[in-house]
Amino acid sequence: MKKEDQLEEKNPMEDLLRMDRIPHIWCPGCGIGTVVTSFTEALKKSKLDLDKVVVVSGIGCTGRVAGYVKLDSFHTTHGRAVPFATGLKLANPELNVVVFSGDGDIAGIGGNHFIHAARRNMDITIICVNNFNYAMTGGQVAATTPLGANASTAPYGNFEFPFSLPYLADAAGATYIARWTALHLRRVTKSIQEALSRRGFSFIEVITPCVTLYARRNRLGDGLNLLKYYYDNSEIHHGADTRTLDISYQGKLVVGKFVDKEKPTFLDAMNEHLGKVLGDKYVLYGRINDDRD
Amino acid sequence: MVYFGDLKEKKGKIHINKDRCKGCGFCVEYCPKDVLEMSDEFNIKGYHPPYIKNEDECCYCQLCETICPEFAIFVTLKEEEEQGEKGESRP
Amino acid sequence: MKKVKADPKGVLTGAHYLDGDHSLAEGGLAAGCRFFAGYPITPSTETAERFSERIPTVGGVFIQMEDELGSIAALIGASWAGKKVMTVTSGPGFSLMMENIGLACMMETPIVIANVQRGGPSTGLPTLTGQQDMMQARWGSHGDYEIIALSPDSPQECFDLTIEAFNLAEMFRVPTFVMTDECIGHMHEKVVIPPAEEIELVERKWYKGPKDKYLPYKPDKDMVPFMVKAGDGYRFHTTGLTRDERGYPVINAECQDVCVRHLVDKINKNADKIIKLEEEEIDNAEIVVISYGITSRVAIKAVQKARKAGIKVGTLRLITVWPFPEKRIKELAKKIKAFVFPEINLGQVVLEVERCSWGQTQVVRVPHCGGWVHDPDDIFHAIKEAAK
Numbered sequence: 001m002k003k004e005d006q007l008e009e010k011n012p013m014e015d016l017l018r019m020d021r022i023p024h025i026w027c028p029g030c031g032i033g034t035v036v037t038s039f040t041e042a043l044k045k046s047k048l049d050l051d052k053v054v055v056v057s058g059i060g061c062t063g064r065v066a067g068y069v070k071l072d073s074f075h076t077t078h079g080r081a082v083p084f085a086t087g088l089k090l091a092n093p094e095l096n097v098v099v100f101s102g103d104g105d106i107a108g109i110g111g112n113h114f115i116h117a118a119r120r121n122m123d124i125t126i127i128c129v130n131n132f133n134y135a136m137t138g139g140q141v142a143a144t145t146p147l148g149a150n151a152s153t154a155p156y157g158n159f160e161f162p163f164s165l166p167y168l169a170d171a172a173g174a175t176y177i178a179r180w181t182a183l184h185l186r187r188v189t190k191s192i193q194e195a196l197s198r199r200g201f202s203f204i205e206v207i208t209p210c211v212t213l214y215a216r217r218n219r220l221g222d223g224l225n226l227l228k229y230y231y232d233n234s235e236i237h238h239g240a241d242t243r244t245l246d247i248s249y250q251g252k253l254v255v256g257k258f259v260d261k262e263k264p265t266f267l268d269a270m271n272e273h274l275g276k277v278l279g280d281k282y283v284l285y286g287r288i289n290d291d292r293d
Numbered sequence: 294m295v296y297f298g299d300l301k302e303k304k305g306k307i308h309i310n311k312d313r314c315k316g317c318g319f320c321v322e323y324c325p326k327d328v329l330e331m332s333d334e335f336n337i338k339g340y341h342p343p344y345i346k347n348e349d350e351c352c353y354c355q356l357c358e359t360i361c362p363e364f365a366i367f368v369t370l371k372e373e374e375e376q377g378e379k380g381e382s383r384p
Numbered sequence: 385m386k387k388v389k390a391d392p393k394g395v396l397t398g399a400h401y402l403d404g405d406h407s408l409a410e411g412g413l414a415a416g417c418r419f420f421a422g423y424p425i426t427p428s429t430e431t432a433e434r435f436s437e438r439i440p441t442v443g444g445v446f447i448q449m450e451d452e453l454g455s456i457a458a459l460i461g462a463s464w465a466g467k468k469v470m471t472v473t474s475g476p477g478f479s480l481m482m483e484n485i486g487l488a489c490m491m492e493t494p495i496v497i498a499n500v501q502r503g504g505p506s507t508g509l510p511t512l513t514g515q516q517d518m519m520q521a522r523w524g525s526h527g528d529y530e531i532i533a534l535s536p537d538s539p540q541e542c543f544d545l546t547i548e549a550f551n552l553a554e555m556f557r558v559p560t561f562v563m564t565d566e567c568i569g570h571m572h573e574k575v576v577i578p579p580a581e582e583i584e585l586v587e588r589k590w591y592k593g594p595k596d597k598y599l600p601y602k603p604d605k606d607m608v609p610f611m612v613k614a615g616d617g618y619r620f621h622t623t624g625l626t627r628d629e630r631g632y633p634v635i636n637a638e639c640q641d642v643c644v645r646h647l648v649d650k651i652n653k654n655a656d657k658i659i660k661l662e663e664e665e666i667d668n669a670e671i672v673v674i675s676y677g678i679t680s681r682v683a684i685k686a687v688q689k690a691r692k693a694g695i696k697v698g699t700l701r702l703i704t705v706w707p708f709p710e711k712r713i714k715e716l717a718k719k720i721k722a723f724v725f726p727e728i729n730l731g732q733v734v735l736e737v738e739r740c741s742w743g744q745t746q747v748v749r750v751p752h753c754g755g756w757v758h759d760p761d762d763i764f765h766a767i768k769e770a771a772k
Contacts, residue, residue, distance in 0.1 A: 035364025087461025
């Protein structure tokens, strides 16, 4: 069967993947692969210059995404993917920078960087794959683990209150916030397309099953069961108030596009303000990415 | 089948990379036409890949291709229907 | 690597009356630094302030990040986007930056970090001088790696050595440190900035070959791989994990051996090209006073007094502290009676002198806990004792 494939057609995603590193390390039934597929679909549909798209990941299961996409990609330290992306974007405003990392990396150790990048309306896209735990290191409790769920460092159940990531992003000033589950394939693709082609801080949370750890510890079945559960229990409420988006343990999930507004980005604000104050003496910074206006 | 005078149904040809599959079952579960089913054979890693039960039913929705976390399955448009023209969902 | 001329926009040609902190900023701008990500910390804040004031009229970006962790991460990202980058900090911020300094070493990224040292440990003496981070510059991050550290002794050298630091960082694709201290940072002196045509800069080795044949970490003849920047279509991958020539992570002992030895040998085997020392009256010396930074200026007084008293004293000033000039110390250890090493710490770089002397000569420490510079008489007494 494989030889036949090589003769006639290869998987159309393969030109965006580092095929010399496939098969990847994610577990059978893990949703991350599905999110990567949605991402590659979005890249192709958006007709962006792929040489200018850069992927930055942190550490963790989702952090491995940088190693599998065939774009300029960086696998950085834990929690520091967002400021790394900030540096890339500010040094070369023509780049289209995507941070593809997990909930522990972005909202746990990287929480401070996350809220500041949102505050500054840094022109980057963040795809946060939320599987409710620190999966790579064995399923420890994370800032997003629902109340009552089991994790390796909360063996009697989690008694801490979790974050609602869209609420956090909204409070910090993000200008595009969406949440989907991994099974909302084409909606995730559409959100990523919108985020890549707009300017400003875009945050997309994708809720995915973690088979070997979260699902197993909490006896929630295998990847398929959990994926199905998330999808079947999700309700689409576009524009919902971000204060109402808490996720309770095995409860209802509210998904959709919650925030989509315009605000000057960091570089826009810098150029405008310094241009006003310094007049002719100011050297305008960066030819801002033209094809997205 | 022909609809509205001359609109033909799209038919897909399914390509499965058996050795890449990790037997998660997403494609089987979500195929809207029940084209796939989990097989009993083992692939090189010991997983059960899917097999194509009724290829004629495949309507080229490409859901299996989009959902597979392993990039192990994809669908191409069957030649005889469209005469070399690529479907509009593939950019 | 390519030699380029400085961009006149960033060069404030002329004779100025500046302090060390401001000179660091001017040195960065003259060297072509157009991205600065920092966080305020006494006594280095003035560098960030000056940079933020000057960069809008030169053309570039200044961003005050939320903490030093973000600063150093942003710096590495910006360097990979092709810019020359720098930051400035002091002890506590330096400690925060350590993890990502390791990342910069592993990814072989050129960045410049200036540390205006203060009394430590912990919050210590924020407004008073120290030289207590010298070992930390070398060993601060985890794992085996090598870096370059320079130590200026005046605001003029703050300017000159910052340019030198940028050149070394670009040449060797390694984080380079400018280890100054609060005394020099806040000392106002004459700083002469030459015209742009007279400043020679080095740019990193850009890869110009076919895109599909690019290997991000394949060392060239001088052990430094060719670099590209994000957005040029090379579709490269780089990681903080132990990696092979393709930039892909390979988790086994063989790859670790090749990878880490390369990071270390890249600097050690090129040490002769990097090390700069200033020696005076060393040929017939019985005692050699080694020092760096502000202490070298205080030591001059002690050395003059000792010479008047008839002791044959030579001086060795470490302009490059890391990589440490092992060969020179080994050479001198065979001939002289003693090394006298005053430092504003309880003995850091002196440990290297002890190590490299191999017991062949006496090594006298003149420690100082920080907060002020040495009393020249303390150094003089140490020289006298050693000469007995």
